Amino acid sequence: VFKAVPVLRRRKIIFEKQWFYLDNAIGHIYGTTFEVTNGGNLQPKQEVEETTTETKEAGTDNRNIVDDGKSQKLTHDDIKALKDKGIKGQEIVQQLIENSTTFRDKTEFAQDKYIKKKKKKYEAVITIVKPSTRILSTMYYAREPGKINHLRYDTLAQMLTLGNIRAGNKMIVMETCSGLVLGAVMERMGGYGSIIQMYPGGGPVRAATSCFGFPKPFFDNLHEFPLSKVHSLLSGTFSTESLPSDPEDNALVEEESNGLTEEKQTSLQETEEEPATEAAMEMTQTEEQETMDINAEDAEFKQNREKENVREKQIKQFERRKKLMETAALLREKNADGLIVASKFHPTPLLLSLLEFVAPSRPFVVYCQYKEPLLECYTKLRERGGVINLKLSETWLRNYQILPDRSHPKLTMSGGGGYLLSGITVVLDKGKSDSSNSEALKMEEPSPKRCKVRDLHC
Amino acid sequence: MSFVEYGDTIKDGDTAIVFLGHESMFPVKVQHGTVTQTKYGVIRHSTDLIGKKYGSKVTCSKGGWVFILHPTPELWTMNLPHRTQILYSTDISIITMMLELRPGSIVCESGTGSGSLSHALIRTVAPTGHLYTVEFHQQRAEKAQEEFREHGVEHLVTVTNQDVCKNGFGVSNIADAVFLDIPSPWEAIGHAKSALKAEGGRICSFSPCIEQVQRTCLAMEEYGFTEINTLEILLRVYNVRTISLQIPDLGKAAEDNSSAGFDSSNPSNQGSLCSNLQQGTVQFKSGVPLREMVGHTGYLTFATKS
Numbered sequence: 001v002f003k004a005v006p007v008l009r010r011r012k013i014i015f016e017k018q019w020f021y022l023d024n025a026i027g028h029i030y031g032t033t034f035e036v037t038n039g040g041n042l043q044p045k046q047e048v049e050e051t052t053t054e055t056k057e058a059g060t061d062n063r064n065i066v067d068d069g070k071s072q073k074l075t076h077d078d079i080k081a082l083k084d085k086g087i088k089g090q091e092i093v094q095q096l097i098e099n100s101t102t103f104r105d106k107t108e109f110a111q112d113k114y115i116k117k118k119k120k121k122y123e124a125v126i127t128i129v130k131p132s133t134r135i136l137s138t139m140y141y142a143r144e145p146g147k148i149n150h151l152r153y154d155t156l157a158q159m160l161t162l163g164n165i166r167a168g169n170k171m172i173v174m175e176t177c178s179g180l181v182l183g184a185v186m187e188r189m190g191g192y193g194s195i196i197q198m199y200p201g202g203g204p205v206r207a208a209t210s211c212f213g214f215p216k217p218f219f220d221n222l223h224e225f226p227l228s229k230v231h232s233l234l235s236g237t238f239s240t241e242s243l244p245s246d247p248e249d250n251a252l253v254e255e256e257s258n259g260l261t262e263e264k265q266t267s268l269q270e271t272e273e274e275p276a277t278e279a280a281m282e283m284t285q286t287e288e289q290e291t292m293d294i295n296a297e298d299a300e301f302k303q304n305r306e307k308e309n310v311r312e313k314q315i316k317q318f319e320r321r322k323k324l325m326e327t328a329a330l331l332r333e334k335n336a337d338g339l340i341v342a343s344k345f346h347p348t349p350l351l352l353s354l355l356e357f358v359a360p361s362r363p364f365v366v367y368c369q370y371k372e373p374l375l376e377c378y379t380k381l382r383e384r385g386g387v388i389n390l391k392l393s394e395t396w397l398r399n400y401q402i403l404p405d406r407s408h409p410k411l412t413m414s415g416g417g418g419y420l421l422s423g424i425t426v427v428l429d430k431g432k433s434d435s436s437n438s439e440a441l442k443m444e445e446p447s448p449k450r451c452k453v454r455d456l457h458c
Numbered sequence: 459m460s461f462v463e464y465g466d467t468i469k470d471g472d473t474a475i476v477f478l479g480h481e482s483m484f485p486v487k488v489q490h491g492t493v494t495q496t497k498y499g500v501i502r503h504s505t506d507l508i509g510k511k512y513g514s515k516v517t518c519s520k521g522g523w524v525f526i527l528h529p530t531p532e533l534w535t536m537n538l539p540h541r542t543q544i545l546y547s548t549d550i551s552i553i554t555m556m557l558e559l560r561p562g563s564i565v566c567e568s569g570t571g572s573g574s575l576s577h578a579l580i581r582t583v584a585p586t587g588h589l590y591t592v593e594f595h596q597q598r599a600e601k602a603q604e605e606f607r608e609h610g611v612e613h614l615v616t617v618t619n620q621d622v623c624k625n626g627f628g629v630s631n632i633a634d635a636v637f638l639d640i641p642s643p644w645e646a647i648g649h650a651k652s653a654l655k656a657e658g659g660r661i662c663s664f665s666p667c668i669e670q671v672q673r674t675c676l677a678m679e680e681y682g683f684t685e686i687n688t689l690e691i692l693l694r695v696y697n698v699r700t701i702s703l704q705i706p707d708l709g710k711a712a713e714d715n716s717s718a719g720f721d722s723s724n725p726s727n728q729g730s731l732c733s734n735l736q737q738g739t740v741q742f743k744s745g746v747p748l749r750e751m752v753g754h755t756g757y758l759t760f761a762t763k764s
Binding site: 031032134157160187379391393400424427429 | 462463464466477481511512513514515525526527528530531532547548550551552554555556558560561562578581582584585586657658668671672675676684686687688689690691692693694695696697698743744745757759762764
């Protein structure tokens with residue numbers, strides 16, 4: 001079980017019915033395992049050489065084991081008393097084993113299973129690991145699949161590969177997955193190249209992105225562009241003047257434009273409230289906000305402050321507009337190296353518009369929780385042309401238990417992790433008699449192929 | 459072009475992918491004065507390819523046409539000359555993510571085989587990372603080296619011709635991740651551990667048989683690897699088709715009400731999915747699974763050194 005938290009001194013973390021402070025964890029390397037002690041302190045757990053429970057006595061089968069509910073000699077109260085005394089979990093487990101009358105009759109495998117189960121319950125250990133796409137996507141899928149449109153981690157992995165995500169690309173990303181997809185793309189690009197995030201509403205959501213703990217330079221080439229302006233950009237009527245005319249939208253944008261660091265701060269707090277993960281990361285904080293709050297008490301300053309605020313707002317608005325213009329210019333070049341879509345919206349209109357910004361011979365990938373919208377998208381893209389190698393796919397993921405003489409697939413597997421539609425852009429011929437005469441206009445595929453394709457699609 | 463950087467136009471010496479249509483493509487090495495035969499006629503490199511944009515339509519001599527695509531590791535995987543069994547993009551994707559690869563990562567791989575995974579690894583760790591790949595088959599090692607040179611990624615990879623089970627990866631304490639695709643991975647776990655950085659890293663082993671996985675897991679445990687996890691990933695591809703199903707004649711047809719009756723229970727304004735056309739049939743779009751699919755490639759076992 002994973003939970004992402006920012007590491008802060010003297011801050012209580014609640015995780016899986018345990019609470020503790022992370023202070024002691026500072027200075028240890030990632031991957032260190034800790035035990036939770038009484039005061040909520042952590043202490044690194046040493047590699048315990050499991051001194052195998054003395055006499056290895058075990059039964060061969062369960063023909064004589066009767067479930068009478070009395071095999072455990074310790075009562076509930078006894079166990080509680082042990083816990084209250086602050087006895088180590090390990091010892092409690094030992095006591096439970098000693099007081100189980102049937103333990104010795106169990107098969108070796110059943111004993112193993114019994115110990116494992118009890119350990120899980122009484123020996124609380126946490127491991128602090130470094131955030132990565134692997135950890136975060138697994139965590140989100142397990143804890144809050146709704147927030148990432150049920151995008152399973154293996155599906156995300158496919159997207160990154162099919163999209164040929166790598167350093168130096170100029171990517172367009174449209175996602176409503178809390179910024180998880182964005183973060184995954186950023187990780188693979190390692191701060192090289194640029195990303196344009198298209199966002200619906202007032203601003204991009206990057207709660208999951210902040211969990212990655214990316215260094216600041218990674219954000220230098222991260223741009224955002226409102227989805228609602230895509231149409232005007234494509235039709236050539238786009239101007240930033242239209243932006244302030246929309247006050248509500250603007251206010252939201254304002255808030256967001258306070259800088260990534262601040263946004264990071266708030267969103268980190270959000271993630272902290274979501275229950276459960278072991279992933280933790282250092283947090284970079286800025287004093288920006290504090291300095292802004294200092295002079296609030298003084299009445300005299302109030303007016304000044306208001307003025308300043310207005311000025312600040314104007315500056316921000318100006319900066320905001322400048323950034324928007326830059327992003328618009330980037331999009332207008334129409335030479336993006338790929339498009340990644342994973343949102344709660346219908347994919348067809350998104351794709352038909354956003355593909356305009358992508359250069360030919362570049363991959364695109366669309367995720368959808370459901371197959372049907374992608375079927376339509378497939379058909380519409382065929383009609384539009386300019387794309388080849390369209391593929392609708394899904395991956396299945398199966399986990400295995402591998403133990404001596406007990407290997408088998410895990411009992412439960414995930415039912416669905418969503419669907420992907422992927423393809424490659426090509427030059428869209430709009431009847432411009434480029435090299436051929438009537439050919440380009442005549443049909444989408446050459447005649448022998450065309451028949452085949454028809455067969456396939458009828 | 460390069461496998462690690464997009465280029466706009468096709469240049470002499472590039473490797474390009476000729477796309478003929480539905481799942482049919484092949485790689486070509488672009489060279490002045492060379493011609494390539496396709497079933498749609500001849501492509502003359504000097505005039506038809508060089509200087510053109512990637513993604514353009516190229517008309518062949520017989521009037522048919524093809525698309526010329528920029529190479530990517532994924533297209534390469536689908537088109538490379540097989541010298542061994544290869545890993546496909548589905549497995550490669552999950553390997554890359556679970557090994558936490560990114561620009562700057564140092565990766566060790568064995569065996570190199572046909573270089574399918576190698577290209578994907580290089581793509582991901584570029585421009586600051588490096589791949590150390592070990593192949594005990596001399597001819598394959600040389601061939602891979604040659605391909606890396608042709609593909610402009612030579613500087614990101616070191617090919618070593620030795621037996622990884624005996625001699626290891628030739629490096630120690632520098633790798634962020636190790637990947638093993640060899641018949642007896644358990645014999646290389648010790649070497650893998652020493653190749654990984656002192657502060658830790660990830661390992662993955664690919665094996666088709668469960669007995670191999672079993673032994674590998676035991677070896678990993680013995681060497682102190684944690685978070686040992688075995689999984690399998692399968693790709694399902696769907697063909698998009700319009701299906702029409704006949705409505706059975708239940709004898710109500712006399713009043714021509716049958717289709718109307720059906721309509722009401724199944725609103726035709728469902729749009730894309732269900733378009734009732736002719737009388738007596740219902741049409742809909744469906745994603746139909748392929749008749750045959752890959753049922754098993756291999757088990758992937760991941761673990762962490764910490």
